[in-house]
Each structure stands twice: as C-alpha cells, then as structure tokens.
Amino acid sequence: MKKRLPDPEESATDAAARAAWLYYVGGLTQDQIATELGVSRQRAQRLVSKAMAEGLIHVRLEHRIxxxxxxxxxxxxxxxxxxxxxxxxxxxxxxxxxxxxxxxxxxxxxxxxxxxxxxxxxxxxxxxxxxxxxxxxxxxxxxxxxxxxxxxxxxxxxxxxxxxxxxxxxxxxxxxxxxxxxxxxxxxxxxxxxxxxxxxxxxxxxxxxxxxxxxxxxxxxxxxxxxxxxxxxxxxxxxxxxxxxxxxxxxxxxxxxxxxxxxxxxxxxxxxxxxxxxxxxxxxxxxxxxxxxxxxxxxxxxxxxxxxxxxxxxxxxx
Amino acid sequence: MKKRLPDPEESATDAAARAAWLYYVGGLTQDQIATELGVSRQRAQRLVSKAMAEGLIHVRLEHRIxxxxxxxxxxxxxxxxxxxxxxxxxxxxxxxxxxxxxxxxxxxxxxxxxxxxxxxxxxxxxxxxxxxxxxxxxxxxxxxxxxxxxxxxxxxxxxxxxxxxxxxxxxxxxxxxxxxxxxxxxxxxxxxxxxxxxxxxxxxxxxxxxxxxxxxxxxxxxxxxxxxxxxxxxxxxxxxxxxxxxxxxxxxxxxxxxxxxxxxxxxxxxxxxxxxxxxxxxxxxxxxxxxxxxxxxxxxxxxxxxxxxxxxxxxxxx
DNA sequence: CCAGAGTATGAGCGAATGCTCACTCATGTG
DNA sequence: CACATGAGTGAGCATTCGCTCATACTCTGG
Known part of the structure; x- marks a missing residue:
C-alpha cells in the first residue's frame, strides 16, 4: 500500500518547502495551507516551522539603515x-x-x-x-x-x-x-x-x-x-x-x-x-x-x- | 524642540527597516519591538507592515521542490x-x-x-x-x-x-x-x-x-x-x-x-x-x-x- | 486667526499562531 | 509475543497579530 515517498526525509523537506512557499510568498494562512496540502492545520504549522528551522527560508532586508x-x-x-x-x-x-x-x-x-x-x-x-x-x-x-x-x-x-x-x-x-x-x-x-x-x-x-x-x-x-x-x-x-x-x-x-x-x-x-x-x-x-x-x-x-x-x-x- | 528627522520620509523608512529587521531577523514580538524602539505596539505593527509593503523584506526559499x-x-x-x-x-x-x-x-x-x-x-x-x-x-x-x-x-x-x-x-x-x-x-x-x-x-x-x-x-x-x-x-x-x-x-x-x-x-x-x-x-x-x-x-x-x-x-x- | 481636510495615533477585538500535552502507532527488544 | 521507546499527530489554549474605528493632530487655505 506504499504510494510514493521514495525518501521520507526528502519528501518531508519538500513538503516543508512547499508549505513555507505558500506561507511566505503566497501569504496564505496556515489553515489554507492545510487545506491546500491536505493535512491538518497543526501539521501545516509544523511544516512551516520546520522549513524555518532547516534554514530553507532566507529573509533579507533591502534597506541600509x-x-x-x-x-x-x-x-x-x-x-x-x-x-x-x-x-x-x-x-x-x-x-x-x-x-x-x-x-x-x-x-x-x-x-x-x-x-x-x-x-x-x-x-x-x-x-x-x-x-x-x-x-x-x-x-x-x-x-x-x-x-x-x-x-x-x-x-x-x-x-x-x-x-x-x-x-x-x-x-x-x-x-x-x-x-x-x-x-x-x-x-x-x-x-x-x-x-x-x-x-x-x-x-x-x-x-x-x-x-x-x-x-x-x-x-x-x-x-x-x-x-x-x-x-x-x-x-x-x-x-x-x-x-x-x-x-x-x-x-x-x-x-x-x-x-x-x-x-x-x-x-x-x-x-x-x-x-x-x-x-x-x-x-x-x-x-x-x-x-x-x-x-x-x-x-x-x-x-x-x-x-x-x-x-x-x-x-x-x- | 526638534531633535532629529532631517527627512521625515527617510526616517520613517529607516524605522520601518529597523522594525522589520527586529521582527524577521531578530524574531522579536511586536511588543518587544515597540519597547525597543520606544513606540506603541500599533506603531511597531505598522512599521513592520510598511516595510513589507515597500518591499524592504525579501523572502527567498532555498529549496527546489x-x-x-x-x-x-x-x-x-x-x-x-x-x-x-x-x-x-x-x-x-x-x-x-x-x-x-x-x-x-x-x-x-x-x-x-x-x-x-x-x-x-x-x-x-x-x-x-x-x-x-x-x-x-x-x-x-x-x-x-x-x-x-x-x-x-x-x-x-x-x-x-x-x-x-x-x-x-x-x-x-x-x-x-x-x-x-x-x-x-x-x-x-x-x-x-x-x-x-x-x-x-x-x-x-x-x-x-x-x-x-x-x-x-x-x-x-x-x-x-x-x-x-x-x-x-x-x-x-x-x-x-x-x-x-x-x-x-x-x-x-x-x-x-x-x-x-x-x-x-x-x-x-x-x-x-x-x-x-x-x-x-x-x-x-x-x-x-x-x-x-x-x-x-x-x-x-x-x-x-x-x-x-x-x-x-x-x-x-x- | 479660524475652519476644514487629510493623516497619524491608540484602543479594542476577532482571527491566526505556536506551544503544550495526551495519545497513537510503528519499531525494536527482552 | 508482550512491552518499552520514541517519533509523529491532533486538540486545547494562551499569546500575538492585524484590522477597524473613533479621536487627535497638523497642515493649508481663507
């Protein structure tokens, strides 16, 4: 009954990246992300914070104070x-x-x-x-x-x-x-x-x-x-x-x-x-x-x- | 009683950049930013969203899905x-x-x-x-x-x-x-x-x-x-x-x-x-x-x- | 000097977030 | 085969966020 997941590690990061993209670039709420990816809201939240923790998200300030x-x-x-x-x-x-x-x-x-x-x-x-x-x-x-x-x-x-x-x-x-x-x-x-x-x-x-x-x-x-x-x-x-x-x-x-x-x-x-x-x-x-x-x-x-x-x-x- | 503000436009963006830096890089809450900058929380919130609106903040995803x-x-x-x-x-x-x-x-x-x-x-x-x-x-x-x-x-x-x-x-x-x-x-x-x-x-x-x-x-x-x-x-x-x-x-x-x-x-x-x-x-x-x-x-x-x-x-x- | 318009400010509030806790399920071990 | 272990999951809840509204303030023109 295995469907995909050739590498569980990889696909987890992948999902995290996707969630982070939706969150930071798309500006979706975590509820919407959850619906979009077909997971629970909590999971969506965890994916976003995982992406953060893994340094997938880089924020840059375009202004020299x-x-x-x-x-x-x-x-x-x-x-x-x-x-x-x-x-x-x-x-x-x-x-x-x-x-x-x-x-x-x-x-x-x-x-x-x-x-x-x-x-x-x-x-x-x-x-x-x-x-x-x-x-x-x-x-x-x-x-x-x-x-x-x-x-x-x-x-x-x-x-x-x-x-x-x-x-x-x-x-x-x-x-x-x-x-x-x-x-x-x-x-x-x-x-x-x-x-x-x-x-x-x-x-x-x-x-x-x-x-x-x-x-x-x-x-x-x-x-x-x-x-x-x-x-x-x-x-x-x-x-x-x-x-x-x-x-x-x-x-x-x-x-x-x-x-x-x-x-x-x-x-x-x-x-x-x-x-x-x-x-x-x-x-x-x-x-x-x-x-x-x-x-x-x-x-x-x-x-x-x-x-x-x-x-x-x-x-x-x- | 004027203190600084040589250019109100400039200094507003400056403050916005500073707030955004504290928020996105420092991970501070908006309350903390408010305290840090000596302004009200609402103002801190507005500064952060202003920085966003002006495109001072660039988010990049470091992962190819x-x-x-x-x-x-x-x-x-x-x-x-x-x-x-x-x-x-x-x-x-x-x-x-x-x-x-x-x-x-x-x-x-x-x-x-x-x-x-x-x-x-x-x-x-x-x-x-x-x-x-x-x-x-x-x-x-x-x-x-x-x-x-x-x-x-x-x-x-x-x-x-x-x-x-x-x-x-x-x-x-x-x-x-x-x-x-x-x-x-x-x-x-x-x-x-x-x-x-x-x-x-x-x-x-x-x-x-x-x-x-x-x-x-x-x-x-x-x-x-x-x-x-x-x-x-x-x-x-x-x-x-x-x-x-x-x-x-x-x-x-x-x-x-x-x-x-x-x-x-x-x-x-x-x-x-x-x-x-x-x-x-x-x-x-x-x-x-x-x-x-x-x-x-x-x-x-x-x-x-x-x-x-x-x-x-x-x-x-x- | 006054009046009006437009803008900035602070309070309140519903929504979103993220954290904790109890639970499940898979895996490995005695 | 039973049990321990630990990672992952979902619910509840306190906190934080961002939006709206009423108010104050400033700038400009009369």
Missing part, C-alpha cells in the same frame, strides 16, 4: 578599511552573533558571485559558523575554499565549528581543509605535519587568497580558545602575561595588534591570515567582549574589513 | 530550452503572476550579477512588472537596460506597466526606454519616429541583447492588449481571424508560433525580441489563459527560456 551607514563610514575612515558592514541592533539581550550572521553572509556572497575563480580562506568560530549557516545555496565550482586552521579538536573529533565543510557543502566549491589538530604540542610532529605535500598546497592557496574571513577571539577569562578546551588555563595565563588581548585563528596578538611569538604560537596548527597583495581580510565579530580585541586588531591592521553589530561599532568608535 | 524540478526538466527537454524555472503552486485562487515573480526575479538576478556588461532587453506587462518589483537593489552600472516597446499609452500618459524605469531605478543601470507610443496608427509618423537617432540606438542595443525578458499575452477576449485599451475590439477580431493566439511585445503570432504580418503589426511601435546569436529570450508568464499562447510561442521557438507556474507547466506538458 541610516544610523548603521554612518557607523560604517566612520569605521572605514578611522581604521582605513576596505569593507565595513554594521548590522542593526537586535535588542538588548540578543546574541550579537545572530545579528551579524546574515550581514556577513551577504558580504561573502558578493565574493562568491564573481565568475572569476576566487580563493577564499576561512578561519573558524561561532561567528563564521553562523555566517555560513546563512549563506544561500550557490553553485561556486569556480572558487576554492581553504581553511586557515586545523579541524581536529583536542579530543580527536572534528571540530564543531568546522565551517569549511559546511560552506563547501552549500557552495559546491573545491575545499582544502587542514587535516591537522588545532594545536600540536610536539614541535617535531608539527614540523613533519607541515612537511606534508597536502599542507603545502593549502598554505600556498591561503597565501594567495583573494579574501579571508576570520573570527576574532578575546583572550579574557571567557576566551573561546579556553572555553572550548583548546588551550589550558595555564596557556591562557601565559599568553595574557605576554600582553595577549585577542586571537585570530589561534594566533594571539597584543593591544597594538602585533602577533605574539610565544610557546603557544609555536604550537598552533594553522596558518596566519594573509592572502595576496591587496586581498581582503575581513573580521566577523560582535559583542562587548570583542571590543578590545577588535580595536587591537584594527589598530595593528590585521584586518582591512569588518562585519560587526551596531553596539560593537559604537563601542569601537567611542 | 522536487515536483517543480521534474517539470522543469521535462519542459527543457520537450521544447529544447536553455532556461526553465517553475514556481510552486500557490493555492487555487491565487494570482499566478504573484507566484512566478520572485522566481523570475532570481533568474534575472543571475544575469545582473555578471560583472561583464550585459545588455538586457525588457518587454512589458504585469508579469514583468511584478518581476521587477521583486528585484533586490543591486548596483549594475555596467549593464544596459533597453526597452522593446513604447511606453506611451493611447491616452498619452506613460504606461503603467513601464518596467524599465522601475528596473533602472533599482539597479542604477543605464536605460534606454522607447520614447514612442505603443501603437502608431499613421505609417508616416511611424517611419519618421523610427528614423530618430535615439531610436536607432535602442534598436541596435536590442538586436545585440544578451538576454531578453518578455511577457506573453493571450489574444482571447481577455487579451491584455485589448483590456488595457491598446487595441480596439476590431483590431482584436481581425488578428484572431488571421490566426493570432498570442503576442509578445505586441507582436502577434499564430498557433505555430509564427509572427503575423498584419495591419496591426504595421502599427506596432516597438522592436521584435531578438538579441545576439545565442542570446537568451525568456518568457515570463503563468495562468490558464497563457497556456495556448505559451505553447505556440515555444513551438515556434520564439522563446528559449521560460518562467512559469506549476499549474501552467503541467498544462503545457499535458
């Missing part, structure tokens, strides 16, 4: 940046990462839409992960995605914030992950890893990247590197004693935006953000705890592009 | 088309133009995203108008928009469905409208119009267009040309007697998709859709009354691309 534009202009001038986008505030308690994600995605999309092959380097972190989540599906087989940082957690599993796989999945682009732990304690092993031909390719690509997207981590007690278990409390203390106020792709820098040479920096399994001459290096970060590291990174010209939130932009300028 | 994909593939094969998009059905009573508009816009966007200068020719009609309405703002100064058809109504006003101005406005592209009535009754006047140098430029551009977007009109009693008062009942009868089943940019064709030479065709103030060798000619049309003209146009290879609705696609294939 004046207040944010002013902040962008001022940031651009003050820090001599090439690219700046400021996302409007999303209420007090809201997660700023959530606010900047769609804006960051639209910045990345501009590069992805180029028909000329682009090499796009990616760091990691919550902000980048959220950005990639907001990307639409585009066919980008002409581009290359390259990871700046190892994707192996200390416990041996692939890192949760491994953005490059997700991105490559959505974009159908060639991708070059770093088959490397985030930190390599033994310098000998580190050297031998770096000697791998695959790694050399990745390093070469990253050095010639047209654009690099990175998160920016604070080095306070809430340092993501520490909270996520990549570095120990001792490591953190040591770096802070050396003046570290932030990190980009695990490379710590001080309040002047100078990368630190330290015990930790000699263990990092990854590449410094760089790229070819004139390339874009865009930081994606927002939140009060990011103000100090962002200010340092901008001062040291570690970044020439920025996507942040309205509050963070104000703080950076104050 | 399986059933529609199948229809696209079949249409592509059957009529040997280059581009086909089928929009999912939007309930029985819904306006099919509304359903296809966002899909058509995304097709057009693909061309607009090209950095190489494109020449894009546009017809008129409700479907094209709706498509343009759904376009996002993109800076396309490298492209040229050229109109295939005059924009002057019989009553002397600029036509309501003048899509090219709207499009150019959104895209910041150079545009070449046809400063010409839709129909020119006096052949002498027509000749002298065509001799105008401006018109020659437009004709040249249209003939070299990379892509042409046109609506497809039926020639039944509900013919848009007739309903909108461009042609008389006598004209309509005469064309139908000659076998006309549809029209593209006012050029009538028969059931085999052959353009008719007729009294009417000698009065048309416009250009035939054409374009350079290998160009795209994409028809945007949906609805039961479009099935006959679409089938004819496809048979006669007047189009090599199509954006239509699920129902229309099914009808075309049955």
């Amino acid at each position: 004046a207040g944010c534009l002013a902040l962008e202009a001022e940031l651009k001038r003050r820090y001599d940046l090439k690219t700046v986008r400021v996302a409007p505030r999303l209420g007090e308690g809201a997660d700023p990462t959530h606010a900047i994600a769609p804006v960051a995605a639209s910045v990345m999309e501009r590069f992805l839409r180029q028909p000329e092959p682009q090499t796009i380097a990616l760091g990691t972190g919550r902000a980048l992960r959220a950005m990639v989540e907001e990307l639409p599906k585009i066919n980008c087989e002409q581009h290359k995605l390259v990871s700046l940082i190892g994707n192996i957690s200390p416990d041996g599993t692939a890192s949760n914030y491994d953005v490059i796989m997700r991105a490559a999945d959505k974009l159908n682009a060639r991708h070059y992950p770093m088959p490397l732990p985030v930190l390599l304690d033994d310098p000998e092993i580190r050297r031998s890893f770096y000697a791998l031909p695959q790694l050399k390719i990745v390093a070469l690509l990253a050095a010639e990247a047209d654009v690099t997207f990175v998160g920016v981590g604070q080095m306070s007690e809430s340092a993501p590197l520490y909270v996520d278990g990549f570095i120990s409390a001792d490591d953190l203390r040591e770096e802070r004693a050396l003046g570290a106020v932030g990190e980009i792709a695990s490379w710590c820098f001080d309040s002047q935006g100078r990368f630190l040479e330290s015990r930790l920096s000699r263990r990092v399994g990854g590449l410094r953000p760089g790229g070819r001459e004139g390339a874009h290096t865009i930081g994606i970060a927002a939140g009060p705890e990011k103000v100090t590291p962002l200010r340092a990174a901008l001062k040291g010209r570690l970044l020439n592009g920025l996507v942040t939130s309205e509050q963070t932009a104000e703080a950076l300028l104050s | 399986a059933g529609c994909l199948a229809l696209e593939a079949e249409l592509k094969r059957r009529y040997d088309l280059k581009t086909v998009r089928v929009a999912p059905r939007l309930g029985e009573g819904a306006d099919p133009t509304h359903a296809i508009a966002p899909v058509a816009a995304s097709v057009m966007e693909r061309f607009l995203r090209q950095p190489e200068p494109q020449t894009i020719a546009l017809g008129t009609g409700r479907a094209l108008r709706a498509m343009v309405e759904e376009l996002p703002k993109i800076n396309c100064e490298q492209h040229k928009l050229v109109s295939l058809i005059g924009n002057i109504s019989p009553d002397g006003t600029a036509s309501n469905y003048d899509v090219i101005m709207r499009a150019a406005d959104k895209l910041n592209a150079r545009h070449y409208p046809m400063p010409l009535p839709v129909l020119l009754d006096d052949p002498e006047i027509r000749r002298s119009f065509y001799a105008l140098p401006q018109l020659k430029i437009v004709a040249l551009l249209a003939a070299e267009a990379d892509v042409t977007f046109v609506g497809v009109g039926q020639m039944s009693e509900s013919a848009p040309l007739y309903v909108d008062g461009f042609i008389s009942a006598d004209d309509l009868r005469e064309e139908r007697a000659l076998g006309a089943v549809g029209e593209i940019a006012s050029w009538c064709f028969d059931s085999q998709g052959r353009f008719l030479e007729s009294r009417l065709s000698r009065r048309v103030g416009g250009l035939r859709p054409g374009g350079r060798e290998g160009a795209h000619t994409i028809g945007i049309a949906a609805g039961p009354e479009k099935v006959t003209p679409l089938r004819a146009a496809l048979k006669g290879r007047l189009l090599n691309g199509l954006v239509t609705s699920e129902q229309t696609a099914e009808a075309l294939l049955s």
